[in-house]
Amino acid sequence: MAGVRYALSRVGSGLLVLVAVAFVTYAVFYLLPSDPAQLSCGRPCTPEALERARGFMGFDEPWWQQFGHFLTGVVTGRTFGSGATAVQCAAPCFGYSFQESAPVASLIVDRLPVTLSLAVGAAVLWAVAGVALGVLAALKRGTAWDHLTSAVSVVGVSAPVYLLGLLGILLLGFTLDVVPVSGYVPLSESPLDWAWHLVLPWVVLAFINGAVYVRLTRGQMLEVLGEDYVRTARAKGLPERTVVGKHALRNVTLPLVTLFGLDLGGLLGGAVITERVFGMPGVGSLLLDAVGNLDLPLLLGTTLFAAFAVVAANVVVDLVYGVLDPRARLT
């Protein structure tokens, strides 16, 4: 009962945050000194044609009314214009890109598999490797292994993604020629090629994001190993692997779950730089295109999607946290 209430309150507050983010995004983009109608009005652009384009796109209304239409469009869908030239945007409609002649939602959904493959694959890699290396460093505290892990993770924490990405492309792609350096192959086409093309971006992303996990895991593990309940676990005769793997590790992962959710959520919203470096047509490069073309509806849609990814990841983190730490359900 308490668990259900906890879950509902988390999901509810997540939805509220999304509406607030949508509102702020709308307000900010409305202030941009650009007129989407101007871009699609054609040449020569007579004032009448411009006005027609504005009316067609819905840009002739005050911005807060536009926001209202946007919100209702999410639920009911929207129709731009009327008669033979009308453009349909089915629910859930997150806007319509007049430059791409497609609903924003479908544009994002088209690009999503790329970003999803990139982000989830890298996240799994860095979480597993980061925690494992961190635990090892803690258990072998003060040894050469510990110092080596520390040194390497400092590089990971401080190096920018484009530097490591380009270095990786140069070394593994061109000099050694072992992995492909760019492009994306859909999973449905060839799972092997899919993975093969993703290896380099996965490793680079995991190295950069995972370094923090190594350091955090090490510190947490050292702290937890000094806790009374670890001593109790040892005193009752449990093997050391159970003491570390069950009693200590569950408590070590608690703060990591929060961090992981934020990192993964951020990446799902589009790994802008990584996608550009490795030539991946994901949500991040869609966002870059939208900026380049001043495609306002698309820019709004991708920004909102990025916010959604972070908020959703946070809700999931809160729910998982409630499962992992029974004390969290109290609040």
Added chain:
Amino acid sequence: MTSSPAPADPLLQLQDADVVFGAGPGAVHAVRGVSFSVGAGEVLAVVGESGSGKTVTAMSLLGLLPASARVGGRALLRGQDLYALRGEDLRAVRGAQVAMVFQEPMSALNPVLTIGDQLAEAVRAHARVPRAAARARALQLLGEVRLPDPAGKLRAHPHELSGGQLQRVVIAMALAGGPALLVADEPTTALDVTVQAEVLALLRDLVGRTGASVLLITHDMGVVADLADRVVVMREGRVVETGTVTAVLRSPREEYTRQLLAAVPALPVPVPGAVPAGEDGPVRRGAQVAARTDPARSSVPDEVPAGADVALAVRGLHVRFGGRLGTRAVHAVAGVDLHVARGEVLGLVGESGSGKSTLAGCVSGLVRRTAGTVEVAGQDPEGLRGARLRELRGRVGVVFQDPASTLDPRATVADSVAEPLLLHSRLRGGALRAEVERLLEAVALPGGYGERFPHELSGGQRQRVAIARAVALGPDLLVADEPTSALDVSVQARVLELLGELRERFGFACLFITHDLAVVSRVAERVAVMHRGRVVEQGPAGDVLARPLHPYTQRLVAAAPVADPDAQRERRAAWRALAS
């Protein structure tokens, strides 16, 4: 040294145990050649203050000391040297032959695993049994430690249980492997006195039923008298005295043992049924007033003697926490009246959750009240603002329980003591330094102590700094919230003595909050007993402690163990009669 009646058939023989932490000049020699033995079915108590090496000795038996510890000597369990065991051999002993009960039940259990998980795991650590069978055994163990609703508790997480319940779980866990020796490290120190009595009764009962030997580590002579057959007194890593419980407690040979014994309260056995039934209103006997119902439905009235000069008056005080958005409200203080006359010490006694610290918070202005009034020297701090409020705050000094966390670790002792003077007085420069010096001398920390940092001081010295800071402005009222419960008994005695001297010198009144009846009998002129947010009894300290009227006060007094095995047996029976 001492001739001790060593058991004929020892289960555990500790021979010249020696533990050193670290190496080189910074090495700490924690245990220095300790020898004793525990007979089969015997309860051996190891008594000592912090730093005596008693806990280190206990931990060494199961190889639970940190890696920096070097252990010498032998610990023979049925002829097998525990100190020589490593890896899998050591694991086979842990929990199965020697099991441990720890001091802090709140932190001894893993917060993210259920009670059932942790118990079943202990069962399966040494026996190849299926999960379901381990679960059934866990349920049975919870029944054996007499935990209410054992099936429900199996699914619960540690934070859902009280401290006493958790300690029962820890004991059940220790019993899971059917050990021959139970090492209990301060098993009741973290518990309230009435809960302590219950857990001690449980331990005594289990020892009788299972025939296990117990190595009891404690600082409390009352606990020793209650449970032990023989006693080993330790100090600074060495054995001071060994003997049967009667011999050591009745006729200690060593001065140090006598000192430890002096700290235990000498309390009479309360007579149950002292409350005449039938009438309405509170029960009175002289200046002593008690509530008639148990639990009390309202606090006893507080009568201020005519013409008394009152330093603190609390009237109809209520404090309620939470209660919004479907959370459960906690009525921490439910209508309390009390006063402290000028220059008087009122002892406020109660167990955890009784509301005594919340009340102290209201008096020092740190907790907002829901209703009622608090007047310090005739003024209510809640109605004051700005300079008037600051002025009034200067008239209340506060000393908290843990001196290690109430002093700024980056400030020197002199800076800490000077801070209230800088805020409230015009003293600066040389005059300020002289005043700080004078205050530090008053708490017996002269000379160079001002330049030291808190971590360079002992616990008792730190608390003396905190006291110097609290009395720096010459307050009308000193609020002392468990000021000595983090200290060793001998240190506690010195701090209490110092408080008495300072009171004579500065003439402040004192609201002294404690759970310890020995302390309250030593310092307080009057006593108020709190239970569930209400004052159930108040009156002159001697009367309330010697002839308690209210059933809760009687239980509290009877539950405090005394340092005499025969007297303690009598009290145990009285407590059992009162508690049932």
